[in-house]
Structure formats: structure tokens, C-alpha cells
Amino acid sequence: MTAPSSKRSARADRSGNVQEVLNFLRATGPSSQATISRATGLSRATVNHIVQALRDQGAVQYEWKNKREALVCLASTKESIVTVTVTESAVHAILFDFSVQERTDLLSTHLPEYHDAAPTPSMALDLIHRLASIARQRGAPLVGAAIAIMGPIDRTTGAIAPWAWQRLPHWKQVEIQKYFVKNLRIPVIVDNDANLAALAEWSWGAGRGCSDFLNITCAQGIGGGFVINGAIYHGGTGLAGEIGHMVIEDAGDLCFCGSRGCLTSLATERAILNALPHQTVPKRSLEEVIHSAQHGDAACQRVLSETGLRLGKALATVVRVMGPRVIAIGGVLGHAGDIVMGGLRASSEIINLKAVGAGTEFRVAEIADNATELGALAAIFKEIDMGINSLSPWMLRPADPGVAEPSRTVA
Numbered sequence: 021m022t023a024p025s026s027k028r029s030a031r032a033d034r035s036g037n038v039q040e041v042l043n044f045l046r047a048t049g050p051s052s053q054a055t056i057s058r059a060t061g062l063s064r065a066t067v068n069h070i071v072q073a074l075r076d077q078g079a080v081q082y083e084w085k086n087k088r089e090a091l092v093c094l095a096s097t098k099e100s101i102v103t104v105t106v107t108e109s110a111v112h113a114i115l116f117d118f119s120v121q122e123r124t125d126l127l128s129t130h131l132p133e134y135h136d137a138a139p140t141p142s143m144a145l146d147l148i149h150r151l152a153s154i155a156r157q158r159g160a161p162l163v164g165a166a167i168a169i170m171g172p173i174d175r176t177t178g179a180i181a182p183w184a185w186q187r188l189p190h191w192k193q194v195e196i197q198k199y200f201v202k203n204l205r206i207p208v209i210v211d212n213d214a215n216l217a218a219l220a221e222w223s224w225g226a227g228r229g230c231s232d233f234l235n236i237t238c239a240q241g242i243g244g245g246f247v248i249n250g251a252i253y254h255g256g257t258g259l260a261g262e263i264g265h266m267v268i269e270d271a272g273d274l275c276f277c278g279s280r281g282c283l284t285s286l287a288t289e290r291a292i293l294n295a296l297p298h299q300t301v302p303k304r305s306l307e308e309v310i311h312s313a314q315h316g317d318a319a320c321q322r323v324l325s326e327t328g329l330r331l332g333k334a335l336a337t338v339v340r341v342m343g344p345r346v347i348a349i350g351g352v353l354g355h356a357g358d359i360v361m362g363g364l365r366a367s368s369e370i371i372n373l374k375a376v377g378a379g380t381e382f383r384v385a386e387i388a389d390n391a392t393e394l395g396a397l398a399a400i401f402k403e404i405d406m407g408i409n410s411l412s413p414w415m416l417r418p419a420d421p422g423v424a425e426p427s428r429t430v431a
């Protein structure tokens with residue numbers, strides 16, 4: 021999914037060799053020119069030529085190892101990128117300005133004109149235009165935008181899948197990527213929030229270097245995203261990874277998707293809070309449940325462990341079908357760490373997997389916050405042949421601390 025622009029055209033002209041070097045650095049991290057040459061089969065002279073050209077463009081730089089060996093690493097140094105996360109209740113836009121190394125956040129709920137308004141495409145566009153204006157004034161214009169949608173994107177239509185329309189009613193039947201490309205005239209990537217969170221974990225977190233990776237994000241919803249050979253796996257319809265709507269209990273609660281007993285209705289914040297009805301001090305959020313569990317609350321520990329068991333049941337089936345090498349558990353539930361992971365690993369379905377020799381490793385996700393937003397950044401980097409090998413502290417929080425964190429919802 022690409023857009024026309026002079027910069028894009030220039031980049032599209034890059035040879036396959038350049039792409040190969042960039043992809044290698046993206047998957048492997050900082051590497052010497054000799055390593056790049058060996059891995060790609062390109063001659064040392066060719067690699068040197070490509071690296072010098074990419075350095076001139078500000079796309080790579082040298083990182084010195086022991087003051088002797090220069091490693092080539094991805095480094096975006098001159099331009100700006102915007103990411104937008106659209107949830108049921110808010111639009112969160114972030115300007116990543118690599119020229120001054122500063123992040124600027126805009127949250128629709130902080131703006132009087134949008135305070136209580138349901139997200140619309142024009143609202144998202146307005147926020148992007150505001151950030152683009154800041155970027156232009158700094159002399160680091162936007163070179164790409166990535167839109168993360170809290171809902172599945174049907175790749176046959178480019179719009180949100182019909183069963184999620186009720187959650188984002190103003191986006192119904194909008195061909196999202198076309199809409200933003202038409203109005204922005206820069207490359208635009210559109211993807212599901214859970215897919216993008218998976219790409220962030222693959223790029224800079226628990227899935228780094230893994231050729232077959234599945235990331236599960238659990239908070240108000242449950243989303244899954246596969247990254248296979250360095251790319252998000254969408255499946256033919258775009259709905260691959262929708263683990264939240266795997267049916268775990270035939271007679272379970274009705275889910276908004278129309279099925280019964282989906283993992284989403286059994287292992288999300290609401291399900292966890294509903295399982296704790298008789299607390300002296302009622303818990304209001306999953307964070308509170310995790311905090312109490314970590315401080316010895318037996319009931320909270322139990323419900324989180326049982327959530328792990330349910331995840332184990334679902335993931336065992338996924339492992340049998342897709343065989344990912346690594347599965348990471350992220351989102352708010354990831355903060356529960358061993359309490360949830362203990363339940364997951366203790367589930368009979370996961371134990372049974374070992375009997376058939378499945379070598380899947382389960383890890384806690386490493387990117388604690390903003391995984392979707394950072395994954396959006398990774399996705400547009402890839403689209404426009406840019407990248408970074410590690411996250412810098414300025415990318416992780418807004419320069420203005422008054423801007424609150426966005427919604428943590430995952431479809």
C-alpha cells in the first residue's frame with residue numbers, strides 16, 4: 021500500500037541490493053560491512069558503495085564497537101513521521117521528528133472541539149495536518165504516515181471488517197488508506213493495532229531476530245499479530261491473527277462479534293473484573309488487579325492465573341496450526357508477568373504440546389507502552405526504506421508531559 025510522491029519515487033528506484041542491505045539491518049541489527057557482505061552475497065565494494073550512499077541520505081550511520089570496528093546501523097536523522105492510533109473513543113497522533121529528536125503528541129480528547137466526539141477520518145486528518153505544520157516549520161517535513169486502527173482491516177475492501185463497524189461507526193465503508201493518501205500525498209500505511217504492536221515487538225522487543233513470531237496484546241481486548249520473515253502476515257483477507265475471537269467455550273458469554281465464548285469475552289479486562297465481584301474494595305481496572313496480585317491478593321492472583329490457563333488453551337491451538345517459534349504476551353496483561361505466564365505454561369494444552377515436540381517459547385513482551393504507535397513507526401519506516409535499530413528515550417514519551425497516554429484498547 022503505497023502513495024505517490026517525489027521522495028517515494030526516488031526511493032522506489034533503489035536497487036534490490038539496497039533493499040537487501042536495509043532488510044538485513046532491520047532484521048539483524050547493527051552489523052559490520054563484512055558481515056553484510058557475507059550474509060547478502062554482495063561484494064565488499066558493492067556493500068561499501070551502498071552504505072556510503074545511505075549515509076549521505078541520512079538512512080544509516082556508523083556505530084563504533086570497541087573504538088575499532090564500525091558497525092552500520094539504521095538511523096533516521098533528517099525527517100519527520102506521523103503515526104495515528106484510532107480507538108473507539110479517541111484519536112492519538114504522534115509526530116516523531118528525527119531532525120530535533122523530539123516527539124509531539126496530540127490527543128483528540130484534549131482538544132475542546134473534539135473532547136467527547138467519536139473518532140472520524142476528518143478528525144484524524146486534522147490532527148495530522150496540525151503536526152505536519154509543526155514539522156514544516158522545523159524544516160523536517162513529513163515523509164510518511166501510519167494509521168493504526170482498533171479493528172480488523174479487510175484487505176479486499178481496504179475498510180474495517182463489517183463486524184467491527186459498530187465500534188467505529190464513522191469509519192464504516194471508508195477505504196482508509198485511499199482516504200489519507202488522497203489528502204496527504206505522502207506514503208501511508210494502514211493496519212490493525214495488534215498487527216502493529218507485533219511489528220514493534222519484532223523490531224525492538226521480545227521477537228527481535230525471530231523468523232516466526234506471534235505477539236498477543238491483552239488489555240480491554242485481545243489482539244494477535246504474526247510477523248513472519250520480517251513482515252506482518254495478514255492472510256488473504258487481512259484477518260490473520262484475530263486470536264481474540266477464537267471460540268474457547270461453546271456456551272460462554274455472547275461476544276460483540278456474534279460468537280459465544282470467544283477468548284475476548286473470557287480473558288480481557290472486563291472478564292477479569294467481572295470474575296472479582298465480591299472484593300471489599302472493588303477493582304476498577306486491570307492495572308489494579310495486577311497490582312493487588314503482585315502484593316499478595318490471592319483472589320487477584322487466581323483470576324490472573326486462570327486467564328493464563330485460557331490463553332494457554334487458545335495458544336496451543338495456534339501453535340499447532342502456525343508453529344511460531346516465539347509467542348510474546350504484551351499489553352497491560354503482560355505487566356502481570358509470571359502470574360499470567362505461570363498459568364499459561366501450566367495449562368494442560370500447553371503441557372501436551374511438549375509431547376509432540378513443539379518448540380515454541382513463551383515470553384513477556386518487552387515494549388511496555390505505546391507498542392502500537394511504535395509498530396506504526398516501524399511499518400512506515402519499512403515502507404519508505406528507512407529505519408532505526410534501537411528505540412531512543414525521546415521516542416517513548418511526549419516532549420509535553422501533559423499529554424496523557426492513549427487508550428490501551430486492542431481489538
Ligand SMILES: [Zn+2]
Binds near residue numbers: 264265276277284
Ligand atoms: Zn468474538
